[in-house]
Amino acid sequence: MTNLRTQYDRMIAEGTLRPDAAQEALMPEFDRIRDALLQPVKKGLFRKAPEPPKGLYLWGGVGRGKSMLMDMFVNNLDGIPARRVHFHAFMQEIHAAMHEARKTGVDDAIAPVAKAVSSSVRLLAFDEMQITDITDAMIVGRLFEALFADGVVVITTSNRIPDDLYKHGLNRDLFVPFIEMIKQKMVVHELASPTDYRQDRLSGSPSYFTPVNAESREAMNAVWKDLAGGEAGPLTLRVKGRDVILPMFRNGVGRARFHALCGQPLGAADYLAIAEAVKVLMLDDIPSLGRTNFNEAKRFVTLIDALYEAQVQLICSAAAEPEMLYLEGEGTFEFERTASRLREMQSDDWSKA
Known part of the structure; x- marks a missing residue:
C-alpha cells in the first residue's frame, strides 16, 4: 500500500x-x-x-x-x-x-x-x-x-x-x-492554494467546438478526460419531486448531450439545480435552432441563463458559431443575448465563483 x-x-x-x-x-x-x-x-x-x-x-x-x-x-x-x-x-x-x-x-x-x-x-x-x-x-x-x-x-x-x-x-x-x-x-x-488548477488547464484552450463532427467529438472527449478523470456515473438531482438526471458526472464536471437537457420538458428550476451542482458543464451536439425546434431553443436559452448567472464554465460542441445558431423564426432577436453570453463564457477568466 x-x-x-x-x-x-x-x-x-x-x-x-x-x-x-x-x-x-x-x-x-x-x-x-x-x-x-x-x-x-x-x-x-x-x-x-x-x-x-x-x-x-x-x-x-x-x-x-x-x-x-x-x-x-x-x-x-x-x-x-x-x-x-x-x-x-x-x-x-x-x-x-x-x-x-x-x-x-x-x-x-x-x-x-x-x-x-x-x-x-x-x-x-x-x-x-x-x-x-x-x-x-x-x-x-x-x-x-x-x-x-x-x-x-x-x-x-x-x-x-x-x-x-x-x-x-x-x-x-x-x-x-x-x-x-x-x-x-x-x-x-x-486548502488555501493560490492556484486554480482547473482554470489553469482550461486557460487558453478552446471551450466552443464547431461544427459537430468527429474532430469536435474527439476534442470534447479529450477535455472530459482531462477535467473529470476516472470513471463517471450519472448524477440524479431531485427538483420539486422529480428526478433530473445529468448522464455523466465526476469531480464537479457534468456532461450531457443537448437533447438530454433541452429536448426534455425541463424548466428554470431544473437548470438552476444543475448550475448549483456543477462547476463545469460539457454540452455535446447543440444543433441549429429555429422554428422546427423552437421549444428546445427556449429551454437552451433558459439553461444558458442559469449557467451564466451561476458563473459555471461551459464547454460545448455546436452546429455553428453562437451568432449563427438561431437564424430564423420567433425569438431570433431574443437569442442575440444568449449568443452574446455564449461568447462571454468562452473567455479565459470565466469560472464559478
Missing part, C-alpha cells in the same frame, strides 16, 4: 503534478487517518474496538485539488472497505433506501439504512458536501450521528466552511447541531 505522500512525490517527478505547499500541508491528515484505519479491529466480547480517527472536512476554492487528493487517498486504501461518492448522489441513495425501509413498517427508517451503510464501509469519502434541500437538512444529522457511532470515518470536500452549510435555509436552527457534530468528529482544514 503506497501512502499519499509517496504517490504525490512520484507524480511531481513524472510531471503530472506541480509542487503545492497547501496540498503538501494536508499529507499528515491523510496519513493520520490511514494509519488508524490500518490498525486491526479487535473482535470479541471483552475486546473494545479502538476509537476511530477523526475524519477530515476539506474546504476551499474551486480547482485547488481537494477532490484529486481525496481520490488519491481512497484509491490507495487497499483492503480497507471505502467508498467515494458525490454527496448529492449519496443523499439520493439514502432517500431511496429510506423509502424502501418504510415499506417494511419500521418506525425509524434512518436506523436500518445507516446500519446498512456502516456495515459495508469503514470510510466514506464525499465529494462536494453541500446542503440546499430542507429534506436533506432534516435527515443528515441523525444519519451521520449513526454512522459516526458505528465507527465510520468520513472525509469530505466542500467549497464552504461548515458554518456556511445550509446558510439561510428553512428551519436552519434545527441543522446547527449537525455543524457542531462535524467540528467534533472531523478535522476542518482549508
Whole structure:
C-alpha cells in the first residue's frame, strides 16, 4: 500500500503534478487517518474496538485539488472497505433506501439504512458536501450521528466552511447541531492554494467546438478526460419531486448531450439545480435552432441563463458559431443575448465563483 505522500512525490517527478505547499500541508491528515484505519479491529466480547480517527472536512476554492487528493487517498486504501461518492448522489441513495425501509413498517427508517451503510464501509469519502434541500437538512444529522457511532470515518470536500452549510435555509436552527457534530468528529482544514488548477488547464484552450463532427467529438472527449478523470456515473438531482438526471458526472464536471437537457420538458428550476451542482458543464451536439425546434431553443436559452448567472464554465460542441445558431423564426432577436453570453463564457477568466 503506497501512502499519499509517496504517490504525490512520484507524480511531481513524472510531471503530472506541480509542487503545492497547501496540498503538501494536508499529507499528515491523510496519513493520520490511514494509519488508524490500518490498525486491526479487535473482535470479541471483552475486546473494545479502538476509537476511530477523526475524519477530515476539506474546504476551499474551486480547482485547488481537494477532490484529486481525496481520490488519491481512497484509491490507495487497499483492503480497507471505502467508498467515494458525490454527496448529492449519496443523499439520493439514502432517500431511496429510506423509502424502501418504510415499506417494511419500521418506525425509524434512518436506523436500518445507516446500519446498512456502516456495515459495508469503514470510510466514506464525499465529494462536494453541500446542503440546499430542507429534506436533506432534516435527515443528515441523525444519519451521520449513526454512522459516526458505528465507527465510520468520513472525509469530505466542500467549497464552504461548515458554518456556511445550509446558510439561510428553512428551519436552519434545527441543522446547527449537525455543524457542531462535524467540528467534533472531523478535522476542518482549508486548502488555501493560490492556484486554480482547473482554470489553469482550461486557460487558453478552446471551450466552443464547431461544427459537430468527429474532430469536435474527439476534442470534447479529450477535455472530459482531462477535467473529470476516472470513471463517471450519472448524477440524479431531485427538483420539486422529480428526478433530473445529468448522464455523466465526476469531480464537479457534468456532461450531457443537448437533447438530454433541452429536448426534455425541463424548466428554470431544473437548470438552476444543475448550475448549483456543477462547476463545469460539457454540452455535446447543440444543433441549429429555429422554428422546427423552437421549444428546445427556449429551454437552451433558459439553461444558458442559469449557467451564466451561476458563473459555471461551459464547454460545448455546436452546429455553428453562437451568432449563427438561431437564424430564423420567433425569438431570433431574443437569442442575440444568449449568443452574446455564449461568447462571454468562452473567455479565459470565466469560472464559478
